[in-house]
Amino acid sequence: EVQLLESEGGLVQPGGSLRLSCAASGFTFSSYAMNWVRQAPGKGLEWVSGIRISGSRTYYADSVKGRFTISRDDSKSTLYLQVSSLRVDDTAVYYCARALVGATLHAFDMWGPGTMVTVST
Amino acid sequence: QSALTQPPSASGSPGQSVTISCTGTSSDVGTYNFVSWYQQHPGKAPKLMIYEVSKRPSGVPDRFSGSKSGNTASLTVSGLQAEDETDYYCSSYAGSNNLVFGGGTKLTVL
Numbered sequence: 001e002v003q004l005l006e007s008e009g010g011l012v013q014p015g016g017s018l019r020l021s022c023a024a025s026g027f028t029f030s031s032y033a034m035n036w037v038r039q040a041p042g043k044g045l046e047w048v049s050g051i052r053i054s055g056s057r058t059y060y061a062d063s064v065k066g067r068f069t070i071s072r073d074d075s076k077s078t079l080y081l082q083v084s085s086l087r088v089d090d091t092a093v094y095y096c097a098r099a100l101v102g103a104t105l106h107a108f109d110m111w112g113p114g115t116m117v118t119v120s121t
Numbered sequence: 122q123s124a125l126t127q128p129p130s131a132s133g134s135p136g137q138s139v140t141i142s143c144t145g146t147s148s149d150v151g152t153y154n155f156v157s158w159y160q161q162h163p164g165k166a167p168k169l170m171i172y173e174v175s176k177r178p179s180g181v182p183d184r185f186s187g188s189k190s191g192n193t194a195s196l197t198v199s200g201l202q203a204e205d206e207t208d209y210y211c212s213s214y215a216g217s218n219n220l221v222f223g224g225g226t227k228l229t230v231l
Contacts, residue, residue, distance in 0.1 A: 037167075044124070045159070045167065045210050047220040059218040095166055106155035106214040107172035114166055 002026030004096050004112035011118045016086050022079040022096030022112055029077035030054070033099040035108060036070060036081050038092035048094070049081065050105050059105065064090075086119045093117075125150065125211055125223035132229040133201045141226045143194040143211030149221055151192040155214035158187055158196045161225075162207045170209075171196060198228070206230040 007021040022034070035050040049070040050059040058070050069082040079096050093116050097108035126144040133139035143150065143158075150156055156174045159167035169178050171187035174194065184199045194213070198205055211223040 044225040045161075045212070045222040047212070047222060050218075050220075057218075061219070100172060105218065105220045106153075106212070107157045107169060108159075108167075109169045109172075109178055111166035111168070 002110070004098065004110055006094065006096055006112045006115035009094065009115040009117040011120060012086050013121055014086060014088060014119055016119070017082070017084040018086070018117060020081040020083065020094055020096075020115060020117070022081075024077040024079070024098075027098075027110075029072075030074040032101065033104040034070075034072060034079045035097045035099060035105065036068075036079075037095045037097050037108070037111075038090075039095070039114075040089070040092040043092075046092075047105070050099070051079070052104050057104075083117070086117075088119050091117065091119045123221070125213060125221055127209075127211060127223035127226045129224070130227045130229065132231055133198075134231045135201050135203065137201050138197060138199045139201060139228065140195050140197045141209055141211075141228065143196070143213075143223050145192050145194070145213050145215075145221070147192060149192075149213040149215040150189065150194050152216070153214045154189070156187065156189060156194040157212045158185075158194075159210045159212070160207060161210065167210065201230050203230050 036048040067085045093114040095114045098110040100107045158171040161167040175187040
């Protein structure tokens with residue numbers, strides 16, 4: 001089955017860290033750029049980060065630059081997002097999303113079910 | 122980067138057509154033909170409905186169409202059906218390796 005599946009998120013204290021992973025199956029993971037998109041409770045979608053094929057380039061929203069790191073392991077068909085220096089406003093459902101063939105940032109044709117990250121004391 | 126502007130709500134009767142707007146600037150929608158539209162049911166992941174302004178992924182009904190004029194993109198849903206009632210989001214490439222989303226529109230089928 002063609003799918004993306006994020007790891008379990010969790011409750012983290014402000015200033016804390018967490019590593020999210022996204023396991024891909026059913027398609028050639030190494031042939032696609034990948035992204036993370038988040039959605040705060042009751043709010044809209046926010047692009048967080050993207051990574052090109054082979055990890056040659058990485059991109060970040062200003063709101064997470066310097067705090068989050070995206071990476072990929074094509075041998076494991078897995079995407080990662082290391083989130084650090086977490087703030088309360090980072091609380092959101094985090095989705096991994098596959099970019100269209102030939103694209104990196106502008107259209108996402110497959111999404112995982114999402115994982116909830118809650119930043120709170 | 123500011124979010125794109127969408128109306129909070131839109132509505133139409135079954136069988137009618139409804140258009141949802143997505144207004145950006147000359148730095149995003151106005152310059153790049155990389156506008157996408159996503160449908161999101163409550164508690165579910167978004168689904169790509171339109172990409173590159175007007176292209177439909179395989180499996181998306183042709184009742185869904187997209188267009189762009191200047192700094193404003195639009196999603197039109199024709200022949201409204203009950204299952205179309207949910208949230209819709211637009212996005213646009215904004216240059217400098219950045220992507221922006223709209224705030225979302227809740228579509229109601231009356």
